[in-house]
Amino acid sequence: MKLAIFDVDGTLSDSQAHILAAMTEAFRTVGLPLPPRDAVLAIVGLSLPVAMAELAPAADAATQAALVAAYKASYFTGRAASPAPLYPGAKDCLLHLAGREDLLLAIATGKSRRGVTALIAHHGLDGLFTSAQVADDHPSKPHPAMVLEALRAAGVEAQDAVMIGDTTFDIEMGRAAGVATIGVSWGYHPVSELKKAGAGRIVESFAELEQALQEMFA
8 A cells, every 4th residue: 555645734725814814813912023924834834832933932931832822722713714725626636546445645734633623524525534643643843753653554664655745844754754755836835945855746736746646656
């Protein structure tokens, strides 16, 4: 069996509006100025405590913890009102891949378990993934723990797996775990940065992603 491991935010789900709104509210709550938009999007994929330490390095631990709590509360409210959409073609791609007898799917994301469960349920993706590795249970990307656990859960060796994501954190995580990597062009980190991080391949659409996986796992 082969294993395709997907990041979520910026890869499957276009959650940019939710992230920016929740970050705005978090920084407003603690009375700090909001970092530039590009800086906020650059940390997407990291676990929240690590992300807040990056965005507010001068803040003390209590303030960073308050940022995390305020972000979670705001994101939950925003998601409940209007769940983040999938990118065009994402669901069809997942359904096609899940139909292959030689391929398993998994998730490795900086989102919480609650967030991933809600996204899967809202978009009718139940039963497609062998496992969902989330920030609640692992060190932040680019630590390889999420990918290593996805491999263990699926019973697949590293040489038979690929990590698919939109950030350098995804690429670095995959490489650290010894799996192949594919970067997607439509997410939150520039293609040039994905290439510098060592992405084995860059795709510009879900159709191209399906073709890349077909070629890799032929």
